[in-house]
Each structure stands twice: as C-alpha cells, then as structure tokens.
Amino acid sequence: MAELADALGLEPSTARYGSSTLPFRIAFYQERTLAINCQTNISKTDENHRSVEFTVSFSEMGKLFEKSIGEFRKQVSMKGFRPGQVPKQLFVSRFGDEVYHETVDKVVNGDLREEFEKIVETWKTEEKLEIAAPAEHGELHSQRGEDLTYKLSIALNKPLVVQDYKDLGVKVSPVVVSEEEINDVLQDVRKRFAKEGEELDYSAIGAKDEEDLKTKISDDVLADKQRGARMNALKEALDKIIEKNPFPVLEEQIKYTAERSMRQHSHNHEHEEEEHVHISKEQLDTMRPDIIRAIQEERILRAIMEQESLKPTQGQVDARIQKIADSMGMDFAMVKDTMRKNGQINKIRENLKIELAQCMLIGESLPEKAQENA
Numbered sequence: 001m002a003e004l005a006d007a008l009g010l011e012p013s014t015a016r017y018g019s020s021t022l023p024f025r026i027a028f029y030q031e032r033t034l035a036i037n038c039q040t041n042i043s044k045t046d047e048n049h050r051s052v053e054f055t056v057s058f059s060e061m062g063k064l065f066e067k068s069i070g071e072f073r074k075q076v077s078m079k080g081f082r083p084g085q086v087p088k089q090l091f092v093s094r095f096g097d098e099v100y101h102e103t104v105d106k107v108v109n110g111d112l113r114e115e116f117e118k119i120v121e122t123w124k125t126e127e128k129l130e131i132a133a134p135a136e137h138g139e140l141h142s143q144r145g146e147d148l149t150y151k152l153s154i155a156l157n158k159p160l161v162v163q164d165y166k167d168l169g170v171k172v173s174p175v176v177v178s179e180e181e182i183n184d185v186l187q188d189v190r191k192r193f194a195k196e197g198e199e200l201d202y203s204a205i206g207a208k209d210e211e212d213l214k215t216k217i218s219d220d221v222l223a224d225k226q227r228g229a230r231m232n233a234l235k236e237a238l239d240k241i242i243e244k245n246p247f248p249v250l251e252e253q254i255k256y257t258a259e260r261s262m263r264q265h266s267h268n269h270e271h272e273e274e275e276h277v278h279i280s281k282e283q284l285d286t287m288r289p290d291i292i293r294a295i296q297e298e299r300i301l302r303a304i305m306e307q308e309s310l311k312p313t314q315g316q317v318d319a320r321i322q323k324i325a326d327s328m329g330m331d332f333a334m335v336k337d338t339m340r341k342n343g344q345i346n347k348i349r350e351n352l353k354i355e356l357a358q359c360m361l362i363g364e365s366l367p368e369k370a371q372e373n374a
Helices: 002-008 058-073 088-126 179-193 210-244 251-264 281-307 314-328 332-341 344-361
Strands: 039-046 049-056 130-133 139-141 148-157
Touching: 039 088, 049 088, 058 088, 088 130, 088 148, 130 251, 148 251, 179 210, 210 281, 210 344, 251 281, 281 344, 314 332, 314 344, 332 344
Parallel strands: none
Antiparallel strands: 039 049, 049 148, 130 148, 139 148
16 A cells, blocks of 8 residues: 555655545645535434435546546656656556545545534525534445445534523522631631741732731632622523423533533644544533533523524623733733733633623623723
8 A cells, every 4th residue: 555655755644534545645735625516415414413415426526537547657666667647547446445445535525514513504594503513424425436425414403592581589698708718718828828926927828918918818719709699590400491492402512512521621723623532421421411421411501592682792801801801910901911912802702791691690790991091
C-alpha cells in the first residue's frame, strides 16, 4: 500500500472509509467536493429520528474514479517513465484500488456529508427541529463496480412549547447571617493565617482590622447563602415545570452529552472535538440522572426565553462586564472594548437571556449598571 505514497512522494495517512487503509493524500483532494450526482431517500423512523440514504450510481462513481486517476497520474513518478507519463493501464493495475478508496472517502466525507448538512438545515429552519446529537459515521456500501450507498441517521428534538410556567408561587427564601457563623469563619481564618501565639496580620488578608474582616466575612457568607437559596428556588420552580411539561430526552443526546463532558474534563484538551472518548455503560448509567436533568432544564429555559422574547438591556450587559472587569482589576472601558472585538459580548448576551428566564421563574431581576459607567 505504501507504493503509491512513495511514487507521489507523500507521507502515509489513513482515510476514514473504505475496506483498506489508504497510505496517501494529495493536493487534488483538498477540494471540498467533487460535484457528484446522487439519489436521495429520506425516511422517518419516528418523531425524533430521521435517516437519509444516498445512492451514487456505479457509472457516476466510474466518472469520479477516472477523474481521480487522471489527477494522480499527473504527479506520479515511476522507474522507466517520465513524471506524469506512466501508462494508464499500468497505473490502474498497480494503484487502482487505492485510488478508488480515496475517491470513496472524498465522496462520503465531502459531497454526501455536505448534502446531508443542507438537508438537516432545512429541517432546522422549516420545522424548527433541533439536533439532539451529531450524526455518527453511517452505513456504507462502496464495492468497486457497484452503486455506492451511504446512510446517515440523526436524532432530532421537536420544538418545545412550555406551558404553565408563570405564577408558580416560588420565591427565594430570605437568608440572614448569624454572629455565630461569622465567628466560626473568623476562627478558621485565624487558624490558617496566624501563627500560634501571634496576632493575625489583617493587611495580609485584605482587611484593615478585625471589624473590617468580620464585615467581609459577613458579606461573603451572606452571598453564599443567597446563591444557595436562589438555586433551591430555581430547582423548585423547574421541578414544577418539568412535571407539567414532560418530553422525551433522547438516548443519543444523553450519550453525546456524557462524552462531551468527559472530553472537557480530560487532561488532554488538544483536538477536543475530534478526540474519541469511550464511555462504559456503568459510567453512562451513573451520569444519566444528572444529564437528563441538565437537558430538561436547558431546553425549558431556552423555550421560555424564545416564547418571552427575552433580551438583556445594555445596562445589564454592562453590569456583567463591570463584574468581570472588577474581578480582573482592570478598567471597564478597556475590558468592554476587548470583549467587543473578540465576540465575547455576544456570548454574554446569550448567557444573560438564560439568566433572565431563570429570574422570571423566581420573581427576580438582573442588576442594571449605573448610567455613568456605561
């Protein structure tokens, strides 16, 4: 198999399709598509699953094969022949199978994948379907001299319309910080930062004196308890909505979410999307309840966001940027300008839409930034 690679002066590589390992790549195959003709058969397995089977006739594959042969022959050098002058019959007898498999790989990964993406896009725009999980490598029949068939299946979520999400009667419970809680934290700070028999150096931990430290501790404990109370209220509200609005969570989406989570927590983040992650049944079953809940919450919140046409105000966007700037100890205007240039502000807006939906369920509102800081 390395013969053609040597003849072309190329490094070995492996194609993703075909019955053999392909040892070559060539500049000709950097084109995205070959502009093929194919037949398309779309089938609907159930409400959430659809398949597309492509058929490329053996005569069409023959034309593409001939084109590939012509391109490869131009660049091949063999002993006894000038570059590009290897007789076609000899070239085909030596390298025909490899060239055909490379042609199949290009057809499948270029033309047919692109056509499939166009079809899915029409489902998304015309029927408002959402991709639950990317389509995996499909069923392929690519015997030389026969029609090529390639079938891809995909899981899709139907549009979700959420009912009965207003006036749930859920509010965030008020919280207070007791003197005992403050003293407990203060005692822990002393143990960690003060040597035995010595006074605590308040300036080393960002405080002026003990009273200032106790104030900071009180603020931190209060903020933490408020976050907990908010999370509890939001969970209660979503529990009610989920009960009133049942919808299927597809197995493909559960598995894809689990694999994506494992990739994100992997130590090796290079080529994260392409990296293959094996997840065992035991791992998936352990993760399943939390994943199902996360998918339910995300779909519900996004549906409410769409139904209510929720959009953050500029003041709310600026308030979030100010928070980021403060945490980094940087100037607000500089941070805002940088985030505008790299597109991060758009991400902030999308996140704030979800937060607006959350706030609506528990009777809260997002903070607005002071006008003079905008």
